[in-house]
Amino acid sequence: MTAEKILTRSFERPDSHTLDGYRASGGYQAWPKAQAMEPAAIVEEVKAANLRGLGGAGFPTGTKWSFIPKNHAGPVYLVINADEGEPGTFKDRYLLERDPHALIEGMLIAARAIRSATGFVYIRGEYVEPWRRFSAAVRDAYAAGYLGRGFDIVVHRGAGAYICGEETGLISSLEGKKGWPKLKPPFPAIKGAFGAPTIVNNVETICHVPHIINRGAAWFAGLGTKTQGGTRMYSVSGRVARPGVYEESVAITLRQLIYERAGGVTGNGRLKAVVPGGSSAAILTAAEIDVTMDVDGLRNAGTMAGSAGVIVMDETVSIPEALMVVARFYAHESCGQCTPCRESTGWIYKITHRIVEGRGRRADLDTILDVARRGAGTTICAFYDGAVGPYISYIEKFRSEFEALTEAAVAAAPRRVVVSHA
């Protein structure tokens, strides 16, 4: 009972990225329908579909759209977050390369809903081929008259910074600045890009919109759970037999995804742990995978759906080493604006590094937990809270593995102290 493929329905077509290929698979049929709808009716339809943001935060999309001030006189911007960067996630790359017109059609409809005449698509700088594919699709959409008649798209390349996937960091970057997140409120829907009301949506989220208009909110809502409609694209990687993108209902369980879709653990090995929603999601043990993958299901399990990047670890994987790799990422990508994040991410990386190198100390684990907890919730954006997820969960759920390393280091300590003072 694999879910019907919606977002990925044409991925096997060699011409899926072209205008003709998109039309042949039913593309650009929702836009005329949406043009006959009042903007408020589009917002209501998307609300009723229970579409939730698929970039990480899981916020209800229609509700976000409804925050644009009514009767706003000046410009309103639609910004697409294609700054895919969450470790373990690669779905938006597939959409940009294989179905760019779905994003364009979704943007046309979303722009009508929020009364926007200009959309910006912010694509991470490393995504050169996706950027070329999407830019070609934009040119074709202009030539075909979909764009340029009340709605224009500007394609903008990022320049290498994970934090620009945070919506206010993205806005800063789009404005020609370093990608520092901004304090909220004001929320972007009130004062966003270039000071104007702005909606920032993820690529995959917007690619769902044409299907919602075509087939109705009730159909979409029925694909998922009570609080989240539809399918989503799971990026599955790590120690699995068949890594890749899997489009499934948000009601699928993590166990089904790993064993029934991705072919189980590499070499029939034993599962040890899974990161269910990109590296910022708290880790789950092998005993915790009977959980549905919707936003609320994973929240209730103490982790998050995030970007649906599923990273599988088997018994060959060292959890302390995995945490060190993740901690290096957060230390590198902290934008440096808020002191708790800037300092703690660096400290915690150094501590995890020395633990893995065999120079750990007995107090190190509690130091990491203490530093992590003190900083949580004190920063401008969610980046540090995202780092705290792995810091705390890796240590709490696999503490004995960390302690084996620190105790071994303590046992070897006298010799090391003499050497270090030599």
Place this chain on the structure above:
Amino acid sequence: MSGAGSISNRPPAAQAGLTDPATTNAATTNPATPTFSAEQLAEVRRLQALYPDARGALLPVLYMAQDTFGWISLEVEEYVAGLFGLSPAHVHEVVTFYTLYFRDRPGRHVISVCHNLSCHLAGAPSIIAHLKRRLGVEVGETTEDGRVTLLSVECLCACEAAPMMQVDDRYEMNLTSAKIDRLLDGLA
């Protein structure tokens, strides 16, 4: 020439090239004396007009500058600042914030190996070790012949094909030592 000395108190407009037609036709590709051609300056103006505030075009124009001059020197920063009426300090702050602007001349090819979690689980450390051996450089260095700069980077979001790396514009996936050797042999 040191950057500190080159950042003067001249008003940005005087450095822009926009105010002096003579300089617009004298394009150079030298990062020490950067000048865009007339066509490139027209492209700068086109990009600036795409945004509600012209400075939105700063990242794209920095890419143009890097493509033209090879890397973003302090002189290039100052030149680009002039094109936007921004302070060189603002442009420096932007250039140093992002990883894709080079502040020194890179090799003719740039290899960026992903070292994040999924690639790490798939053997990225041994991929990096193999490249270091083959190229005779450490991560962050360029081969003596200027052919390749080796970097290790955070998640490039191609985890389904780990271990992977980016070679210039291309993603190279499912790496093995043999595949890397073939790729290196193909780099001029």
